[in-house]
Amino acid sequence: MFDSSRFKRAASLVQASPKGWPDAPLQQDGVHEFYAAKGSAQGLGQEQDSAAPLALALLCAVQACRAGEPLLWLRLAKGKQAQQRPYAPGLVELGIDPAAMVLMRLPDLQSLLRAGVDCVRHGSAGAVILEMDGRAPAFDLTASRRLTLAAEQSGTMVLIVRSGADPAPSAAHTRWQVASAPSLPLPANAPGGPVFDVTLLRQRGGREGLNLQVEWNRERGTFQDPTFGRAPLSGGRPALPAVRTGDAGRRSAA
Amino acid sequence: MREGAAPPDAAFALIAKQRGAQRIMALSPAALALGLSAGMMLADARAQEPDLAALEHRPEADHALLLRLVEACERYTPMVAPHGDDALVLDLTGCFDSLAMDETGVLDDLARRLSRLGFRPLLACAATPDAALALARFGKRSARELPVAALGLGEDAHLALKRAGLRTIGQLADRPRAPLAARFGKVMSVALAHLLEEQDRRITPHRALPPIWVEQRFAEPMATVKPLLGVIEWLAGQARDLLVARGRGGRRYEVSLFRTDGHVARLAVDSGLPLREPADVVRLFRERIESLADPLDPGFGYDLLRLSIPLHEDVSEGQERLDEDSSGRPDLAPLLDRLQVRFGAESLHRFAPRDEHLPEYVDRLVPAASWPESWPQPEAGEPPLRPLFLFDPPQTVTVLAEVPDGPPRRFGWQGRQHRVVRHEGPERLAYPWWKTVEATGPTRDYYRIEDEDGRRFWLFRHGLYGSEKADPRWYLHGIFA
Structure with a gap:
């Protein structure tokens, strides 16, 4: 039996915040956008890494969900998203329980946004993830404002994952740019646990442009500094605090 | 009985190609009056009547029409079955009270509705389906007047009976049965008992009988869609009483809207958890009606609305409302039901190992309503x-x-080269030889790799170098x- 409560308890451990880093960057009743970083300069096309922002959004969503709260993941049933399917054993490997997840595949972006607002407004899910590809013209300021209002009203965290798009103005509370970063090698130069390069592009009423690398620790259910407990590579940097900080039961409201 | 685009008084034939010849399958009443008969060659008929119009005979369209009539006749009773190519059987047992009509009332109503649609129906009412069918087909008033052909035992038997001087069912009924059964077999006595209303036969309805159904007839046809939801809610309230009495809750609700012109629209909603509350049921039907690709067309109005619950299951008592649970979050099931009604059941999934x-x-991926594993x-x-x-x-x-089994150093994907910085592998997965007859297939060598940008991929080599594949x-x- 998959025991997710162990991770939940660990996720609420108080962590030291790095200087200038927001105390609880992802508020529970907010809308948060995760953009895929552009591929490196030598890339021919606009090939982007959509797995990293999605994984980060999933991990934040899992931290936001209390035990038993379902996680809704909305994506499109066509195009690029139809070729790359979510793989449940991979979710398990990240410490995400697939049993608590409902996956919804929708025919077009309009349906996705409509279903998304419905899910958020209903308030039965701990978090709702909307995955979008490309420029997504239907996701305009009005649409994002609608999601923000619904999230504030129902206390559901909304995570929007976008790839193949330049960051655009929206009503989101925070906007992040995420890329995969080199992992800490295991013995025999094997790839290690997932490391993300995270940039805070925008935060409502907060600092912007912060950048750091975080590693996901599955056993503890938290993000940590990749150099934590190991020989420092580039100066000691404290960890990105978990979504919920402070005392265990309380939702952090930023 | 069948009339198409041609005016009812025109002479026309329905033809089909059989063994290279155009053969007449059916004739209009006017053509029959000219002395033509079904089974003739079209050429022979044209020699007699040069102006005879010929249309293609389409049995599948006839059958579809018959099934539409089955639906339309479900307004009287849910027990309706098509019989052969051109007949319907309605089991009206126990329906007269709710219809507020007697036998002749139902026959008159049916005749009026069918003739409005352009049919010339032959109707009869009897205690067994066979008697009713025979009375309608041969146009007789009592079973005793029916010709022996009504038994439906085949040409040989009918000819033998006629040679014995037995021409009507009445003559047959006066004879002792045992010699008849000895001569023509047991089918004869069974067919005779059915025709003489001595022994009943059940019909199998075209649609399975819903276990729970409630309906509302309107004195005046309802020509707008708006009040529908109110009626559904009222009917769901009645259905709830039936469900509560049985300790059940509905998993599937279906509404049939009978239009005055015989058209029947059906809407169905499914629910993940058994439902009883009219408000919940109506919420699902509102989604369903709003999400219809082509909206409901009331035409000249609906005059009957039936709510049936084809699927229901046990509800543990005390579980009257499901809206709240201990975590303070509302229950997910109503949301999933609504999304399912609007976007289709195939869009919602859970993962199952x-x-x-x-x-x-x-x-x-399994349907979202399934239990998480x-x-x-x-x-x-x-x-x-x-x-x-x-x-x-x-x-x-x-x-x-x-070669032969080194890890990847570099790989090209989508027009871009990735240099492998770290790797782990191979994780060797053999072909599942125990599943197929051939029992051989390429082995897969999986590698976990990381490129210089820190992106991590899962690559595999399909086949072992040399022994399984050259390249x-x-x-x-x-x-x-």
């Missing part, structure tokens, strides 16, 4: 060994690797976070 060998079959724990202390996304199908990549291909099967 499967005991399979090849990685692409290890998980599968538990997943195995990952091994502590290991990095993720399986990717977050899987390519379906795996992507072809060009790989630079040492094994490489595929990208997944992407890690």
Whole structure:
């Protein structure tokens, strides 16, 4: 039996915040956008890494969900998203329980946004993830404002994952740019646990442009500094605090 | 009985090609009056009547029309079955009270509705379906007047009876049965008992009988869609009483809207949990009506609305409302029901584990209403060994690797070269030889790799170099976070 409560308890451990880093960057009743970083300069096309922002959004969503709260993941049933399917054993490997997840595949972006607002407004899910590809013209300021209002009203965290798009103005509370970063090698130069390069592009009423690398620790259910407990590579940097900080039961409201 | 686009008084024939000849399958009443008969060649008929119009005979369209009439006749009773190519049987047992009509009333109403649609129906009412069918077909008033052909035992038997001087069922009924059964078999006495209303026969209705149904007839046809939901809510309230009495809750609700012109529209909603509350039922039907691709057309109005519950299951008592649970969050099931009604059941899924060998079959998507299954724990202390996304199908990549079984050094995908910085592998997965008859197939060697940008991929070599394949291909099967 998959025991997710162990991770939940660990996720609420108080962590030291790095200087200038927001105390609880992802508020529970907010809308948060995760953009895929552009591929490196030598890339021919606009090939982007959509797995990293999605994984980060999933991990934040899992931290936001209390035990038993379902996680809704909305994506499109066509195009690029139809070729790359979510793989449940991979979710398990990240410490995400697939049993608590409902996956919804929708025919077009309009349906996705409509279903998304419905899910958020209903308030039965701990978090709702909307995955979008490309420029997504239907996701305009009005649409994002609608999601923000619904999230504030129902206390559901909304995570929007976008790839193949330049960051655009929206009503989101925070906007992040995420890329995969080199992992800490295991013995025999094997790839290690997932490391993300995270940039805070925008935060409502907060600092912007912060950048750091975080590693996901599955056993503890938290993000940590990749150099934590190991020989420092580039100066000691404290960890990105978990979504919920402070005392265990309380939702952090930023 | 059948009339198409031609005016009812025109002479026309329905023809089909049989063994290279145009043969007449059916004739209009006017054509029959000219002395033509079904089964003639069209050429022979044209020799007699040069102006005879000929239309193609389409039995499947006739059958579809008959099934539409079945639906329209469900307004009287849910027990309606088509019989042969051109007849319907209605079991009206116990229906007269709710219809507020007697036998002749039902026959008159049916005749009026069918003639409005352009049919010339032959109607009869009897205690058994066989008697009613025979009375209607042969146009007699009592079973005793029927010719022996009404038995439906085949030409030989009918001829033998006629030669014995037995021409009507009445003459047959006066004879002792035992010699008849000895001469013509047991079918004869059974057919006779059916015709003489001595022995009943059940009909199998075209649609399975819903276990619970309630209906509302309107004195005046309802020509707008708006009040529908109110009526559905009222009917759902009645259905709730029936469900509560049985300790059940509905998993599937179906509304049939009978239009005055015989058209029947059906709407169905499914629910993940058994429902009883009219408000919940109406909420689902509101979604359903709003999400219809072509909206409901009331035409000249609906005059009967039936709510049936074809699927229901036990509800544990005390579970009257499901809206709240202890966590303070509302229950997910109503939301899933609504999304399912609007976007289709095929859009909502859960992951379910499967005991399979090849990685692409290890998980599968099941309907969201199914019960979540538990997943195995990952091994502590290991990095993720399986990717977050899987390519379906795996992507072809060009790989630079040492032969015969070295790890990939460099690979090209989507027009871009990735230099491999770290790797782990191979994880060798044999072909599942125990599943197929051939029992052989390429082995897969999986590598977890990381490129210079820190992106992590899952590659595999399809086939062992040399022993299985001369030049094994490489595929990208997944992407890690």
